[in-house]
Amino acid sequence: MSLFFKDIIGQRGVVEQLRRCVDENRLAHALLMTGPRGNGKLAIAIALANYLLCNNRGEDACGSCPACVKLAKFVHSDIHFVFPVKNRKGSGDKPVSDDYITEWRELLSKGAYFSYDDWLAKLDIENQQPMNMNVRAASYCTSFPCSRAKAVGRS
Numbered sequence: 001m002s003l004f005f006k007d008i009i010g011q012r013g014v015v016e017q018l019r020r021c022v023d024e025n026r027l028a029h030a031l032l033m034t035g036p037r038g039n040g041k042l043a044i045a046i047a048l049a050n051y052l053l054c055n056n057r058g059e060d061a062c063g064s065c066p067a068c069v070k071l072a073k074f075v076h077s078d079i080h081f082v083f084p085v086k087n088r089k090g091s092g093d094k095p096v097s098d099d100y101i102t103e104w105r106e107l108l109s110k111g112a113y114f115s116y117d118d119w120l121a122k123l124d125i126e127n128q129q130p131m132n133m134n135v136r137a138a139s140y141c142t143s144f145p146c147s148r149a150k151a152v153g154r155s
């Protein structure tokens, strides 16, 4: 499932700022999308990755070059997802996000506007504390605040 800037609900200012940063070759080495729940932070991040890595971008990613095809399957080698995970039963090893990449891609393939609770339900750990939240990595990122998304096309 491809995700483009044109698919982002609201957030026009953020999208235009990100597009300009890429077009002017002044994008920070790491960005941390912040803001309230439900504002599309993940969707924006994926659309940005798609735009950044597209080999034939115009106003948006092309959707058909080799990079876009890989991104549509969430298998591009330059994209790494980090998300909360749970311990595997019977294993003493610390889990890492890649242990659950199949589940992550399954949920993501249905759309990038799922909630944290949807992810916990997918892992079947609604009532447990997820593991592997790497908050220290956030200190190496440039914060990029996103506003609350406004519903589009709804009354």
Ligand SMILES: [Zn+2]
Pocket: 053, 054, 055, 056, 057, 061, 062, 063, 064, 065, 066, 067, 068
């Ligand atoms: Zn492309």
